[in-house]
Every structure is written in structure tokens, then in C-alpha cells.
Amino acid sequence: MHLAQALLNLIVSAAEPAAPAVAATAADAATGAHGTASGGTRELFIQICYLGASVLFIFGLRGLTSPDKSRRGMQLAALGMLVAIIGTLIHHDIVTYTWIIVGLVIGSAIGAAISIWMPMTAVPQRTAISHAFGALAATLVGISHYDQITRVLAEQVTRVDMAALGFEVMFGSLTITGSLMAFGKFHGILPRPPITYKFQNLSNIALFCVAALMFVYLVVTPSDSAAHATIFYLMVLVGLAVGVLIVIPIGGADMPVVISLLNSYAGLAASATGFALGNNVLIIAGALDGASGFFLSILMSKAMNRSFTNVLFGAFGAAPEAGAAQSADGLSVNSISVEDAAVQLGYARFVIVVPGYGMAVAQAQHAVRELSDLIEERGGEVKFAIHPVAGRMPGHMNVLLAEADIAYDKLLDMDEINGEFPRADVALVIGANDVVNPAARNDPASPIHGMPILNADQAQSVIVLKRSMNPGFAGIENALFYDPKCSILFGDAKSSLTKLVAEVKAV
């Protein structure tokens, strides 16, 4: 710790050769980040660090536009973060490093441990909980800032600052609990089906209005009025409640939208922190995060054929009235044996695999890879058709398949692969259901009509690996399963695939 302190002192004195490092007084702190003339060099150094960090963040994200450049890009972004942290550590308000170092050490240890030992199927949980952590940090910084101005310095919060602080703690608090709820749903602690009750939307909207009124009150009323602090903390509490209430009525199938939206809120909370502290790097990083989350939630909504408002307020629409949809009465399915399926796959020239989350649940990725290697050894071609909502969060299925050592150039988006289905000898559907339901295209009465799907039904033949005939998330029958060219291999995905691998070897 002494070493770190000495190092920091060195940086401080290097950055500020003219003036000695003077501990800031409370009055000094009140003038904000701009500093006095003597703190000018230091302030300039900090601002250059922040500017550099912002540029590095943008370069980092740009790296993600191609898998080959992505790792290098993220290293740049991580460097940006380091630069921003170093810049901040010489901030003239900081007088003691003890708690900073303790926090950094504990945080690094926890963060590293999670990221090293966490299985890839748990990425959605980790993402949800880290949205909660990010929002927690923003909220606490907001509360500390408010307390510093109103109680410690006993000064007025300007209206502009109060608006920024209000957004910060509002977005922050609802993201904390919302993300924790999402974590619970992903992790199976909370029930996946929506939790609904009477007047749910009405009471949620009412609570939201209460929060909005408190917000307005805080901005228009002078901050030294008696009730100001009480209302401020009450607003945080209401925000926490709103976070819980807006996520519980959302069903498991809609979680990709929710997690993207929470990503966006966490970013907006960070941005609002930047407004409140007058710190541009926070504003920029938060805006990047906010934009990314917003874009992904639009994409996910589209992929599920739902509007934003429908996901958030019509959550119950997730369990649509199936009455109008095709009934399965009087239809029969073709069941296929492992041997027959193996012959079909063994002699296929072109196979498209359609993986659904059922495959990941069964931990069958490696068996899929083995099967695909075998088919390729026999001269066939294998591609994977990835629906945008195939996993539990955007892009999740790609990560799971990449982890099983499947080359990423075989993983194709819906738009890239859909034209290739008619050419495929076999479409192998593993644990996917609604995303290959042709009713989305053909049946205007179906609740999923209009949802973009993978055209597995256009392949020459279809083999579906399925546990039972239970309908999918949306609770609707899938016409594909009753198609004469479709056959179903019943059983657990992993054991079916393992058997298939053995049989194809023998073909």
C-alpha cells in the first residue's frame, strides 16, 4: 500500500511540477472539478487522460465489428479505462487512498474470480448482475454527491445539477433491482413465467408517476427546504420498487429484450453521473453503453415480433391466446430412429443445424461439434443457423458454439442463412421450436405471425431433436413438426447426439 501511495505521489508531482500537492479544502471542493489556477496543470492532465480514454473506448468498440480485430480492440478499451483511472487518482479532491485501494483490490478479486470460473451458459446471469453493480455504483455516487452538497457543505443544489442527480439515482435505482430480478430469473431463483396480478399495469404506472412527481419536486424546490432530502431518499426507494415491479411481469422468453434494456439504463445512469459531476468521459462512456443497449433491445424486439411497449406493458402478451392458432388435433408426427437419422445425416451433402436454447441446457454443444466434424469428414458441408433470440441474451448462442470450438465462419445469422435452406439436404433442429414455426409466415391467426423465423421448413428434409411434444415458450403448436418431410428423434438432445455420432461413424 505504501508503494502504491508513493507511486501516486510521484504521478501527482510529475503532473504538477510548479505547485506542491495540496490537500483540497472543503471550500475548494465546492468549486467543483475546474480547480484553481494552481491546479490548472493537474486539471489539464486529468482532462487529457479522459479525452484519451474516450477515444480508446470508441476504438475498442470499433474493434468489435470484426472477430479478428476484436481482442485487440478490447485491449485498447481496457487501456482507456486504466488511463481514466490514473487520471482520476490525481484528482485534487482525493486526499486518502486507503478505501480506494481496498475497494479496487476487493473488486478486482471478485471480478476476476467470476470471469475465470464462470461457465459460458451463465453469461446472461453475469451480465445481469454486472448491470446491477454498475447501476449501484452510479446511484451511490449520486447519493454521496447530493449528501456532500446539501448536508456537508450546506449549499444549494442548482436545478440543472438536481435534474442530473435525479436521473442518475432514478435510472440507477431501478436498474439495480431490475437487474437483480433479471439475475434471479436467469439463475432460476425466481420463477420464469411472468408474475401477474390485478391492476398491475395501472399500479406500476401510478408508482412511476409518483417517482416522476418527486423528481419534479426535487428540481423545482430549493434543496435547503426541510423535506428535500427526505423526498430524495424516498425517490431512490420508489426507484428500487419500480425496478422490481417492471421486471417480474416479464416472462422468460422476453429476457433478451429486458437485459438489453437494462444495459441501456445502466449506461444512462453512468451518463447522468457524468452530467452531475461535470465529467465528459462518464457522459461519453455512458452514452456508448446506452446506445448499445438501446440498439440491441430494438433488435431483440424485432426478432420476437414484439414492440417495446408490448414487452414492457403487455408482458402478459407473452402468453398469447392460443385459441386462434392451428390445433394439432388429428395430425400425427413421424418419429425416426437414431439409425435412420444417422443414415440421412451421413449421406447428406449439406446440413444446416438450427440450435435452440434446449441444446445449451442439455450441454450438447460439444456433441454437436463432433457430429458436424464427422459429417464434414465424410465430405458434407455443415452450417449453423442462428436466430437472434436463440439464446438467453443477444448473441449468446454464438458464444456457446464458439466455446465448443465451432469456427465462427460457420455460424450464420438468420438473414445470411435463410436463402440457403432450399439447398440443404437436412435441417437438423436441436431444441428450437418457435423460431422455426412456419406459422409465423403462413398463419395470420397465429400469435407469432410476422415474427422473423429460420426457414427450416424449406430444407429437403428436417430432423428435429426433441424431448417431448410439449409446445415451446409461446405455447403454440408448431406446424413444422407435422410436415410429412419432418421427422422427430425423441429424447434428450445430448444423449441423442452422442448416439447419432456413434451411428454416423458406423454408416
Place this chain on the structure above:
Amino acid sequence: MPVSFDLVLLASDPTVTPLTTPFLQLYVFVLAGFVGFQIITKVPALLHTPLMSATNAISGISLVGSLVAAGADYSTYSTWLGFIAVTAATINVVGGFMITDRMLKMFKRRERK
């Protein structure tokens, strides 16, 4: 070394009205949002999960605010809040960048035979 940087002048210039700063911040926010949106629309669906954990790590930049709160000795209360915030944000930053790298490492191109 004389200290006469524009930045300092800007801050001490009495003709700068209080509204200017928030407005400039708004510009920064809107423009950064546009830049972000433009780049992110070009990220292939293949990398959407790493994208989310990357932006998550980047938004761990709240750490910057947390560090000041934890180290400024404003009040015991603030220090505690700051300490918790530093811990939470660091989990995000370190965990976020590490998990993103772990994921990106797995994406391999087909070996040429």
C-alpha cells in the same frame, strides 16, 4: 511554467453563463450516442454477447466518480458510499474486460486444410 491554458480560462471566465456547461454536456452526450449507435449497428450478431459485456465494462467508468467519493474525505458517509461504489464498479471493469476477452478468444476462424 506559466499556467495559461484555455481550459482554465474557460472555467474562470465570468462571461460563461452557467447554462453553457450543461448544454455542452448535452452536445457531448448526443454526439457520443450517435457515434456509439453508428459503430454498434456494424457489430455482427455473432459478437452481440461480447458487445454487451464490453459496453458493460466500459460503463464501469462510474468508477471514476466512485474513486473521488471514496478518497475525498467529504464525510464518513460519503467515504463508505464511495468505497462500496468503487468495489462494485471495479467488479464490473475487471470482470467485464476479462470475460469479454475470454469470449473473444473462443471465436476462431476455420483452419485451412
